[in-house]
Amino acid sequence: MVASSIGTASESNIEDVPGPSESKCKKGKHASLSKKRTYVDAYLAYGFTSNNDEDNPRPVCLVYGDTLSNGAMVPSKLKRHLNTRHPFVSQRDMAYFSRLLKGQSKAATKMVKKVSVADTALKASFRVAELIAKKMKPHTTGEEIIGPAYNIIVETMLGKEAQEQISKVPLSNNTISRRISEMSTDINEEVVKQIKSKRKFALQVDESTDIAEKCQLVGFCKFIDKDIVEQFMFCEELQTTTTGEDIFASVNSYLTQHGLSWNYFCGICTDGAPSMIGKYKGFITRALKENPSIITTHCFLHREALVAKTCGEELTEVLNQAVKMVNFIKSRPLKKRVFQKVYQEMEKLDWIVSPFELADMVEELDFTAIERDEFLDMFADSTQSQILEE
Structure with a gap:
């Protein structure tokens, strides 16, 4: 009824x-x-x-x-x-349902706008975290400097409404740390994925102690993807000793964790440390047992350092003089400032300095007698020194 x-x-x-x-x-x-x-x-x-x-x-x-x-x-x-x-x-009546439809359309538009703002804020947060990581700044930089700075700029130039929108970008210390960790994991997964698809890569590995006195094992990989691609692969901390067995165990653990095989290796580059190239327990020796076809090379930077120790007498004298000059300049802040001033004066004169001009420079500087002699020995040639002595 x-x-x-x-x-x-x-x-x-x-x-x-x-x-x-x-x-x-x-x-x-x-x-x-x-x-x-x-x-x-x-x-x-x-x-x-x-x-x-x-x-x-x-x-x-x-x-x-x-x-x-x-x-x-x-x-x-x-x-x-x-x-x-x-x-x-x-x-x-129909007008009622027309108003209802219009209200639902506006609500849907607002929801889409909020979702899009949330997506762009998330993207902006990741990009800021990437910038902080590249510049090696503290994770608190986002909330302490970047956030307040762009809030002031946007509010001043675009108004309060735009400032409220941009303030939704999360930049807290924990957020930046989490973003960097997520990007690091994503990059690592992408590198592993590329290696699995190519099934051949070369590894360059080295261990060193950082300023916190922790031993870090760092690895870089190279593989061919149209061109030669070099990517950071891993950085693992060696908890106790740094023997070849420890290095091999750390690398093998990383490979097992990410589903990689020693058969993917085509080459390994290391320095000449015993833990790396030891005949019986070195890292290279253990790696060759897993894959005898691996080609091993000695890092050319370390080879250059070794060559520099056995170069001829003339080149050795040049290197010794350069080291002596650097040590002299860096020994005291005053000497560094003096060198900067001398460099500026010599640059104005196109590096052509007469003995008298060099003497005037030395007189203007607050040098002791010993420092004056050391300075002239390094920066004045034999003719200039003879004229200065006279």
């Missing part, structure tokens, strides 16, 4: 609604199977909108968001749904 009264009351609002629009209708026995009903704007009077799918148009209820089948897109079925499921709004 209630449904019939409601239906009577709502008939005045929808009496002019047209019937369903059908496409691809065919006359005959199977005509009902080929019907595809399309949405008509007048169906808004029943509280329904379209799902905006051209291939499978379906009515969507504005009250609770129910989605009906395409076959239900006829006035009688839409009206029955409204009267039986939502009798409290069945007497509303």
Whole structure:
């Protein structure tokens, strides 16, 4: 009885609604199977909108968001749904449902905007974390310097609203640390993925002690991906000793953890330390037992250092003089400042300095007698020294 009264009351609002629009209708026995009903704007009077799918148009209820089948897109079925499921709004006119549709559209737009702002804020947070990591700055730089700085700049130039949006970028100490860790993990996974796809790579490995007196084992890999690609691979801390067995165990643990094999190695480059090239327990020896086809090389930087120790007398004298000059300049802050001033004066004169000009420079400097002699010995040639002595 209630449904019939409601239906009577709502008939005045929808009496002019047209019937369903059908496409691809065919006359005959199977005509009902080929019907595809399309949405008509007048169906808004029943509280329904379209799902905006051209291939499978379906009515969507504005009250609770129910989605009906395409076959239900006829006035009688839409009206029955409204009267039986939502009798409290069945007497509303079309203007009411139009306002309801507009309100839902605005809410959806706001939600999309909030989601997009959250996505861009996350992206900005990662990019700032990357910048902090590249510059090797403390993780607190984001919240202590970068955040307040861009808040001031944006508020001054773009206004309060823009400042409120940009302040949503998370830059706390823990957030930056977590972002850097996530990027590091992602890069490592990508490198491992590339190595697995190429199945051949070379490793350059070295161990050294950092300023915190912790021994770090660092590895770089090289592989061919159209061009030669060099990537940082790992940095593992050696907890106690730094023997060849310890280095091999650390590298082998990394390979096992990431599903890599010693058969992927085509070359290993190390320095000449006994822990690396030892005949019986060196890292190279242990690696060759796993893969005898590995080609081993001695790092050319270390080879240059070894060559410098056995160079000829003339070159040795030049290197000794250069080391002596550097040590003299770096021994005291005053000497460093004096050298900078001398360099500036000599640069003005295009590096052509007469003995008298050099003497004037020395007189202006607060040198002791011994420091004056040392300075002239290093920076004055034999002719200039002889004139200065006279």
